[in-house]
Amino acid sequence: MTMYWRGLCISGxxxxxxxEGKFASNSKRFRRFLEKLWNSGDVRDEDASFLLDLLxxxxxxxxxxxxxxxxxxxxxSLRRYIQRSRLPLFKQCETKFGFRFALLLCLRLRLRKATxxxxxxxxxxxxxxxxxxGYCVSAMYLFVLxxxxxxxxxxxxxxxxxxxxxxxxxxxxxxxxxxxxxxxxQRSLAKNPYRIYVYIRKLLPVNIWSISLSRRMAFLIAEFxxxxxxxxxxxHEIASFPHEPVMAEIASQITExxxxxxxxxxxxxxxxxxxxxxxxxxxxxxxxxxxxDYQRITQKRYDYALKKAGYLMTICAYVFITILIxxxxxxxxxxxxxxxxxx
Numbered sequence: 622m623t624m625y626w627r628g629l630c631i632s633g634x635x636x637x638x639x640x641e642g643k644f645a646s647n648s649k650r651f652r653r654f655l656e657k658l659w660n661s662g663d664v665r666d667e668d669a670s671f672l673l674d675l676l677x678x679x680x681x682x683x684x685x686x687x688x689x690x691x692x693x694x695x696x697x698s699l700r701r702y703i704q705r706s707r708l709p710l711f712k713q714c715e716t717k718f719g720f721r722f723a724l725l726l727c728l729r730l731r732l733r734k735a736t737x738x739x740x741x742x743x744x745x746x747x748x749x750x751x752x753x754x755g756y757c758v759s760a761m762y763l764f765v766l767x768x769x770x771x772x773x774x775x776x777x778x779x780x781x782x783x784x785x786x787x788x789x790x791x792x793x794x795x796x797x798x799x800x801x802x803x804x805x806x807q808r809s810l811a812k813n814p815y816r817i818y819v820y821i822r823k824l825l826p827v828n829i830w831s832i833s834l835s836r837r838m839a840f841l842i843a844e845f846x847x848x849x850x851x852x853x854x855x856x857h858e859i860a861s862f863p864h865e866p867v868m869a870e871i872a873s874q875i876t877e878x879x880x881x882x883x884x885x886x887x888x889x890x891x892x893x894x895x896x897x898x899x900x901x902x903x904x905x906x907x908x909x910x911x912x913x914d915y916q917r918i919t920q921k922r923y924d925y926a927l928k929k930a931g932y933l934m935t936i937c938a939y940v941f942i943t944i945l946i947x948x949x950x951x952x953x954x955x956x957x958x959x960x961x962x963x964x
Contacts, residue, residue, distance in 0.1 A: 663700075663701050663702075663704050664701045664702055666731075666732060666735045668702075669702050669703075669728055669731055669732060670732055671689075672685065672689060672702060672728060673725070673728040673729065673732065675688060675689075676721070676724065676725055676728070677725070682720070682721070693724065699711070699724075702728065702731075703724070703727035703728060703731055704731055706864050707727045707730060707731065707864060709863040709864070710723075710726075710727060710730075710862060710863060710864055711723045711724070711726075711727050713861065713863070714726055714727075717858075718848060722848070726844055729840070729844075730837075730840075733836075733837065733840065736920070737833060737923065740923065740924050740927055741927060744924070744927040744928055744930075744931045745927065745930065745931050745934065747931070747935070748931045748934035748935045748938060749934065751934075751935060751938040751939075751942075752934060752937065752938045752941070755938050755941045755942050755945065758942075758945065759792065759941075759945055760792065762945060762948070762949060763785065763788055763789050763792050764789065766949070766952075767785045767788070767952065768785060770952040770953070771785055814866050814867050815866065815867050815870040815871075818830060818831075818834075818867045818891070819891070822891060827893070828926070829923065829926045829927065829930065831891075831892070831893055832893060832919055832922050832923050832926060833923055834867060834868055834892070835892045835893035835895075835896045835919065836915075836916055836919040836920065836923065837865070837868065838859070838868055838871075838872075838892060838896065839896055839899070839912050839915050839916050839919070840912075840916055841858075841859050841862075841868075842855055842859075842900070842912060843909060843912040843913065843916075845858055845859075846908070846909065846912075847909075852879070853876060853879050853880070856872040856873075856875045856876045856879070857872075857876050859872035860872035860873035860875075860876050871888055871891050871892065874887075874888040875888045875889065893919070895915060895918075895919075896915060899911045899912060899915055
């Protein structure tokens with residue numbers, strides 16, 4: 622029996638290390654595929670970054686268009702650089718603050734979103750691929766390999782209980798529950814994402830969503846602060862953002878509370894506590910510097926939170942695969958032990 626468990630551990634460890642190397646290679650291809658799929662129809666992030674560099678360096682619109690050989694006033698070119706989802710925001714800001722500010726704002730938002738997306742793909746591509754592969758292997762084992770093992774075992778007139786149907790029903794029930802939960806979550810996010818945000822915020826006061834949202838809020842506050850807008854005007858502009866429903870709802874509540882002469886403590890509590898402290902000292906001379914420092918620190922916090930999530934997913938995948946290896950090894954060893962006893 623000791624030799625059996627020793628052989629089981631050695632075989633399982635070799636299988637995991639071999640699979641880990643293959644998954645690490647495949648996860649890079651998987652991540653590149655997701656990036657191409659995400660950016661289909663738009664220019665590359667590098668091209669958008671180059672356009673932003675030209676505009677920030679002081680080049681006029683005509684010089685920029687001549688250098689890139691594009692017409693930024695053409696809807697197709699504009700959409701490819703700022704992406705379709707930001708067109709309503711661009712038109713809104715262009716009407717109030719001019720073409721240049723609207724273009725700069727949308728480009729910066731796109732590149733910041735790309736930074737978060739690349740961090741997400743880089744950190745979670747391997748754990749996600751590992752979990753997905755474990756799920757597929759489990760399905761193949763329960764519905765293909767295990768019934769074959771049971772059929773072979775019946776040839777030896779083994780009267781031990783067959784738990785495969787029970788495991789199959791459990792697997793189907795878990796899979797069905799995950800599909801239903803995913804469906805309702807997507808529906809709730811499309812219908813009322815703020816309610817989901819508040820619920821997650823109550824469960825986990827500091828989470829990836831709140832960190833990312835607060836970082837974008839700090840960026841927008843800094844952008845509008847350079848235009849000389851007051852606090853109420855700043856939040857009023859953010860409240861009208863069409864592509865940020867959760868942030869817009871929080872800013873709308875803050876604006877309403879300020880209009881009624883009520884300190885917006887309850888609404889600000891929906892943001893990161895560190896950002897709330899910075900907002901409270903808006904009149905300070907170092908306000909802009911503090912906002913910029915906060916954005917850099919928050920990016921590191923975001924990456925750290927993603928790494929923790931990735932480690933948790935990887936551990937769950939390894940535990941899942943280890944249990945699967947043990948079950949498969951037991952199925953394989955039963956006929957061998959029976960042959961040994963018969964001999």
